[in-house]
Amino acid sequence: MTPISQLSPRLLWQFFDTLCSIPHPSGHEAALRQWIADWAVERGLDVMQDAVGNLIIRKAASAGMEKRKGVILQAHMDMVPQANADTDHNFTTDPIQPYIDGDWVRARGTTLGADNGIGLSACMAVLADDKVQHGPLEVLLTIDEESGMTGAFGLAPGLLQGDILLNTDSEQDGDVYMGCAGGVDANITLPYEAEPVPAGHQALRLTITGLRGGHSGINIHQGRASANKLLAELLMDISQHAELRLSELDGGTLRNAIAREASALLTLPADAMDTLSALLERRQQQYRCEFAGIDDFIRLELAPATMPARVMSTSLQQRLSDALLACPHGVMEMSRSMDGVVQSSTNLGVIGTRPEHIHVQCLIRSLNDEGRNRVAEMTAAVFRLAGARCNFDGAYPGWQPDPDSAVMQLLLDTHKELFDVLPEVKVIHAGLECGLFKAVYPGWDMVSFGPTIQGAHSPDERVHIEAVSRFWQLLVRVLKQIPER
Incomplete structure (x- = not known):
């Protein structure tokens, strides 16, 4: 464990610290996927791997919340492998070396993998922390998002039963996303x-x-x-x-x-x-x-x-x-x-x-x-x-904005309640997997949010520590306030 694991929220950062120790560039997620699956089985969670290699983990609703709408928490398991020319790093065998730099967490000479490792760690922290209140919960962890969206392309209909998808792959605290570009x-x-x-x-x-x-x-x-x-x-x-x-x-x-x-x-x-x-x-x-x-x-x-x-x-x-x-x-x-x-x-x-x-x-x-x-x-x-x-x-395809999204309104209201300010609603010019999900599960109500990550896809990548805390608070409160079916 490194000093990263002592940051707050501690459970989330402990998972991220572990993620950094397991190489997982695009196309090489197998070791991380196996570690996650083994961890989930040890906790008695329902785990399945689909035909293309995505993981689906299910957790029963908290007591008294069984009638809430089902939520799919979603992140991708791979990271972008980029290193400075003077950094000798093999992304398929060498661990990422995170360190604290003031208000930020960075990596030594390489991409950090906060995109989407922080979101993935948040999903796992929800699964691990029984104090987090939620309705029926499914966690969808996809493969190969960064190099081809293979996991999202291969997601089959009928595997997931939830009504709402919370995508954790956005990179600006105070913003929520309701659309994205295709490519x-x-x-x-x-x-x-x-x-x-x-x-x-x-x-x-x-x-x-x-x-x-x-x-x-x-x-x-x-x-x-x-x-x-x-x-x-x-x-x-x-x-x-x-x-x-x-x-x-x-x-x-x-x-x-x-x-x-x-x-x-x-x-x-x-x-x-x-x-x-x-x-x-x-x-x-x-x-x-x-x-x-x-x-x-x-x-x-x-x-x-x-x-x-x-x-x-x-x-x-x-x-x-x-x-x-x-x-x-x-x-x-x-x-x-x-x-x-x-x-x-x-x-x-x-x-x-x-x-x-x-x-x-x-x-x-x-x-x-x-x-x-x-x-x-x-x-x-x-x-x-x-x-x-x-x-x-x-x-x-892109993810077309839905101005009538109920989960978007819930997230806006919850953000205002927690932080006394409304977040900005945006469309991101990046390839979130939501557009592909919508083609297979057209009834899903979707929103994307996350902490502030700067320099993604480059060795300058860094994630803001306080923004991670705010992201976690928002995620936990939104899960608690999901309405009944």
Whole structure:
């Protein structure tokens, strides 16, 4: 146990401390799932694993509350694996190292997993604490939310009997959410056309580091720099001043995280070094000025590298550079009906060089299918012009707001009762699982809320300690006040 386990509410933080000790990145939730299932069985709870790997845990109603509406508490078991370049961390074997930093909890050099580990810990604390009063209770813990929503896609009808779903995957204390964006992945491949390295060239590695990155939905409107877009700009600029030849291009690690780092293996004539060094110095100053107050620590570095066996053909290099420059990235459209809400966006999340092709992945989000499809078609058109193949998968719907939601009104009233202020009702530009749940369980009344988590999907992730306490108080009181059927 670490000092984290001594925070309040203690039971919730003890569970979170344990979660940090069990590796659970997307696609590798089995050990955590087994630990949770074993724990629940030991407590005499009804536990089942569905066909895709989700866990459903049932707890009987508190005495006298058997006639209340059934509640499904919901969280996902996986976390986003992101580490700083100077942090040696294997997310499938190494524990997260949380620590207290003033009013916050962070992790050493990696994502913390507060998204959605705090919500998951709250669900388990409700199951563990018999003093928490509630009606018939089901806890739904899904897999693979961050990388494909596999658990939500695979949830079968008829497994759950509750009437109300409380999603714990939101990240701002004082806000409650009644809608979210849908999304789709764009997977792009461009065949690698190779040529020999020109005579008289030397090999160099260009890297971009020091960016904040962040959640490709929640942070996309904040103007944060994308390492992938900056690299595309730099390479085009360099090619106009020297005989640049590209061998490899790599940036970002996840389609749902704004790229924090990117690099290129390139060759140049030996006499181009002075020109290139001066250009990079100017560009670094330009970027730090352009992104002042947002990304203040952008670093452009150049280092000698091992000579590659090949470089891209001049045709491929030009088409790839043009496509990456033209690729949409960022906010595409703001909502016309909700002030300050992003309607559609896209994130140029991943660029990777493979032996046979260049791979690019984008995540496109929108509050409606029409906006999502519009940006998808735009993205496909850009890369088709470059000779690439573009296919789309993993499409999921948004969660359309229900202005007549009874559980939303209950949560608003309870928040006012507890904290003497009404929370803000919002629509989040991120892919909550609620849209997929609604397609299978259309009668569910749903709401999403959670504590303040900043820097999700990046090693800057942190969760506010007092906000966790407020989140727990709100959750416990809402469960107590769920009405009868």
